[in-house]
Amino acid sequence: MKSGFVSIIGRPNVGKSTLLNTIMDRKIAIVSPKAQTTRNNIMGIYHDEDTQIVFIDTPGIHKPKHSLGKALNSQAYYSINDVDILVLVVDISERYGSGDKFVLDKLKDIDKPVILVLNKIDKIPKEMILRKIDEYKDLYDFKEIIPLSVIKKEDTDILIKEIKKYLTDDIKYYDDDYITDKNAEFFAAEYVREKILNYTNEEVPHAITCITENIKPGKDAIEVDVLIIVERENLKKIIIGHNGEMIKKIGIDSRKDIEALFGKKVYLNLFVKTVPKWRDKERYLIEFGYKNNE
Ligand SMILES: Nc1nc2c(ncn2[C@@H]2O[C@H](COP(=O)(O)OP(=O)(O)OP(=O)(O)O)[C@@H](O)[C@H]2O)c(=O)[nH]1
Ligand SMILES: [Mg+2]
Incomplete structure (x- = not known):
């Protein structure tokens, strides 16, 4: 049995959460085209016949402009120090820039294997891949550089194989389920x-928070109440939409995901509430761990 802790880090929007979901074959982390989608470190534990890898998906590392940004970064930094191996994900279709340098600087004094994933190769011409590998290999002492597309299972299988080379523990940390x-x-x-x-x-990304207020199991269905908190009345209008069409669409599609989660019929109630200066409120501060980080 080989095992270990692996953190998935990188700039916002490079595909870290998509990578975790493909590895896990299910939706563990939410994904969107907007930066800073992930707000919490999320564990996904990969099991196979001879291996257990505890992956940690992290919020994107960026130059913070506000205290939420700082709190997001600090979760990623915390995970860097707390694991055995790092998987750094970059978007190969984007030009290397100051945001990437900002992340690499964080790895300067790290004494653990760093595997570089050059993601989204489906977006660039093949001949660019070698050039990018060349560019990155001079920037840091990566143990491996793997160009791939994390939306493809075959590609993430290659990454798992590479990670296995660097696993050193022989403890089963968690039960198979x-x-x-x-x-x-x-x-x-x-x-x-x-x-x-x-x-x-x-x-909208920074200005909304969703909180599950209630999960009530019933005989044939589960009732779930989710509160959507926004800071401004105009955001509430956007989320509700014309004639309530937007909130209906949000409700129908999230209900499908929640039903898949429970394997049962779900009645989903969504509530939208405007709380001015929500980000100054106690509940929000605790949720994002500011109290510990600042
Ligand atoms: N074309 C292409 N798009 C991808 C690939 N992987 C991820 N994406 C897209 O990139 C966007 C960002 O993906 P996420 O997984 O949310 O990125 P993230 O790094 O977790 O972002 P944050 O949580 O904001 O830090 C989404 O629109 C994904 O569908 C890929 O291999 N190819
Ligand atoms: Mg994410």
Whole structure:
């Protein structure tokens, strides 16, 4: 038995959460085209006949402009120090820039294997791949550089094979049926937040929080209440939409995900509430761990 802890780190929007989901074959972390989708470190535990790898998906590392940004970064930094191996994901279709340097600087004094994943090769011409590998190999002493597309299972299988080379523990940390550290309340709220991020065009990511208020198991169905908190009345209008069409769409699609989670019929109730200066409130501060980070 080989095992170990592996953190998936990188800039926002490079595909870290998509990578975790493909490895785990299920939706552990929510995904969207907007930066800073992931707000919490999320564990996904990969099991096969001779290996257990505890993956940690982390919020994207970026130059923080506000205290939420700082709290997101500090979760990623915490995980860097806490694991055996790092998987650094970059978007190969983007030019190397100051944001990438900012992340590499964080790895300067790290004495553990770092595997570089050059993600989204489906977006670039093949001949560019070698050039990118060349560019990155001079920037840091990566143990491996793997160009791939994390939306493809065959590609993430290659990554698993490489990670196995660097696993040093021989302890089974978790039971075979334990796949994540998050509970149903967390996932229900996250699925709703994912739909909001994906269906609305506005700058909503930082200004919304979803909280599962209630999960009531019934005989044939489970009733789930999710509260969507926004800071401004106009965001509430966007989320509800014309004639309530947006909130209906958000509800229908997140209900499907929550039903898949429970394997049971779900009645989902969504509530939208405007709380001005929500980010100054106690509940929010505790949720994002500011109290510990600042
Ligand atoms: N074309 C392509 N798109 C991808 C690939 N992997 C991820 N994406 C897209 O990239 C976007 C960001 O993906 P996420 O997995 O949310 O990225 P992330 O790194 O977790 O982002 P944060 O949580 O904000 O730090 C989504 O729109 C994904 O569908 C890939 O291999 N190819
Ligand atoms: Mg993410």
